[in-house]
Amino acid sequence: MSNDQQIAAHYSRSELLSSIEAGLTAMGKTAATATMEDLAPVDEFHIGGRAATTKLCEQLGVLAESKVVDIGCGIGGTARFISSTFGCQVTGIDLTPEYIDVARALSDWTGLAEHLRFEAGSALDMPFDDGSFDVAAQLHVGMNIEDKGALFEEVFRVLRPGGRFGVYDVMGESGAQHAYPVPWASDSSMSFVDSQSNYRQALESAGFVIRTETNRRDFAADFFAALKQRMAEVGGPPPLGLHVIMGDDAATKVAHMIEAVASGALAPVELVCEKPLT
Numbered sequence: 001m002s003n004d005q006q007i008a009a010h011y012s013r014s015e016l017l018s019s020i021e022a023g024l025t026a027m028g029k030t031a032a033t034a035t036m037e038d039l040a041p042v043d044e045f046h047i048g049g050r051a052a053t054t055k056l057c058e059q060l061g062v063l064a065e066s067k068v069v070d071i072g073c074g075i076g077g078t079a080r081f082i083s084s085t086f087g088c089q090v091t092g093i094d095l096t097p098e099y100i101d102v103a104r105a106l107s108d109w110t111g112l113a114e115h116l117r118f119e120a121g122s123a124l125d126m127p128f129d130d131g132s133f134d135v136a137a138q139l140h141v142g143m144n145i146e147d148k149g150a151l152f153e154e155v156f157r158v159l160r161p162g163g164r165f166g167v168y169d170v171m172g173e174s175g176a177q178h179a180y181p182v183p184w185a186s187d188s189s190m191s192f193v194d195s196q197s198n199y200r201q202a203l204e205s206a207g208f209v210i211r212t213e214t215n216r217r218d219f220a221a222d223f224f225a226a227l228k229q230r231m232a233e234v235g236g237p238p239p240l241g242l243h244v245i246m247g248d249d250a251a252t253k254v255a256h257m258i259e260a261v262a263s264g265a266l267a268p269v270e271l272v273c274e275k276p277l278t
């Protein structure tokens with residue numbers, strides 16, 4: 001199995017769509033009545049969920065006429081949020097074919113499919129023309145991609161001059177130790193967590209100008225504390241949450257990630273950059 005296939009297998013769940021439907025049923029909802037807000041706990045697969053997406057997207061200058069690409073879009077929560085918030089067209093691309101099928105179905109359910117397009121494929125070889133997008137976003141994807149230089153060159157290629165790129169990835173200094181599994185990797189063979197300085201270097205080598213860099217460690221700690229409190233109050237996970245997408249070992253994956261953030265080994269970091277006009 002290639003590394004890409006191993007990564008897609010790590011993320012694939014059998015019957016993810018029907019598990020989401022079962023969660024909705026437990027909430028007294030159906031596919032026909034599900035809203036974006038109902039799905040947010042399961043379809044925003046990154047630290048801080050919808051709040052983190054909102055914070056990143058506010059910095060990307062998205063307009064109603066923008067063409068946006070969500071790289072490593074998962075099951076499409078961020079793409080749906082961007083499209084419905086700004087009224088724009090969003091294209092999502094993801095390595096995991098099951099996620100693309102689920103992204104399409106959830107977009108149909110929520111009545112947003114008209115402005116959304118989802119493609120199965122690799123961020124390292126995107127089936128898009130040069131300069132096709134005004135804005136690109138990548139949330140918690142770089143941890144699965146070893147060659148950050150090649151990744152950012154490809155993002156640079158598909159963005160138009162003047163376009164913005166927002167990255168929100170989990171980063172850590174080289175040699176930082178943490179336990180596996182974590183949400184993005186069953187073991188170290190599929191984890192390519194990199195340092196903020198290596199990200200900066202790879203982005204600048206690709207041609208980007210970095211506008212802002214924000215370490216979101218404190219935000220992550222608050223998010224985990226609130227999550228823990230909510231679970232204690234209701235006596236377990238809600239019908240829809242990241243446990244549905246992460247599978248049977250979700251609690252272990254989340255515990256390892258919380259430990260790694262608490263120890264300072266890892267932290268989510270936002271980088272907002274621009275492709276220069278000339």
Ligand SMILES: C[S@@+](CC[C@H](N)C(=O)[O-])C[C@H]1O[C@@H](n2cnc3c(N)ncnc32)[C@H](O)[C@@H]1O
Pocket residue numbers: 007008011043044045046071072073074075076077078093094095096099121122123124138139140141144145183184
């Ligand atoms: C932790 S999930 C985040 C999903 C989504 N961005 C979100 O925040 O909800 C990481 C995603 O990256 C995708 N991915 C990993 N490597 C990729 C690659 N080389 N090209 C495209 N997608 C990739 C995985 O399939 C998975 O959906």
